[in-house]
Amino acid sequence: MKKIIIFFPFLFSLNVTAQIIEMEYDSETRAAYFQKVIETEGKSKEDLYILAETWIKNTYRSPEDVIKAQIDKTMIRGEGFQSNGVRLTGNVYSDMIYMFKIDSKDNRVRFTVFDIKAMTDFGRIEVSSYILKKDGAERSTNQARYVKESVTSHANSLALSFENSILGVSDTEDEW
DSSP: OHHHHHHHHHHHHHHHHOOOOOOEEOTTTOOEEEEEEEEOTTOOHHHHHHHHHHHHHHHOSOHHHHEEEEETTTEEEEEEEEEEEEEOSSSOEEEEEEEEEEEEETTEEEEEEEEEEEEETTEEEETHHHHBOTTSOBOOSHHHHHHHHHHHHHHHHHHHHHHHHHHTOOSSOOOO
16 A cells, blocks of 8 residues: 555656647648747747757757758757657557757747658658548547557657756756
8 A cells, every 4th residue: 555655646746747748730731740838937049049959969869960940040940760769550660750840939949840750661651641530530540549659759758858958957867
């Protein structure tokens, strides 16, 4: 019984600190995307832009290849890749390629992951085609659930990493 009591406070603390961003779909194209706005009291758009550049440099192996566009120290658009990022069936995974966009304004920054595709033998396939029926309703198949869960997990991991970087939260307890 003591183990259950100790577990519950931990469970509630996770719900408070980590906000899950849900997959959304573009109303016209039905393409999947994730978006998070982070409020940052006292940080200018220029400061946020520099922090975003730093996050990209710390997150990706070749940041110069990742960044595809930059506009006036307010927007960065990049392309990312995740090996085995999309779970298609029980043990079958596909590589994932995605775009991200970081928009900064004074005291807030918006992080968006979009144009998410599974890289298969048949080419690059928009992940929403695995999840949505032709009428726009979500499929109730295992494959749809696997794809949505794996893509959502990666997008949330990226968003949390980005948010921690912007807010100055350390990923480790390593103090020198």
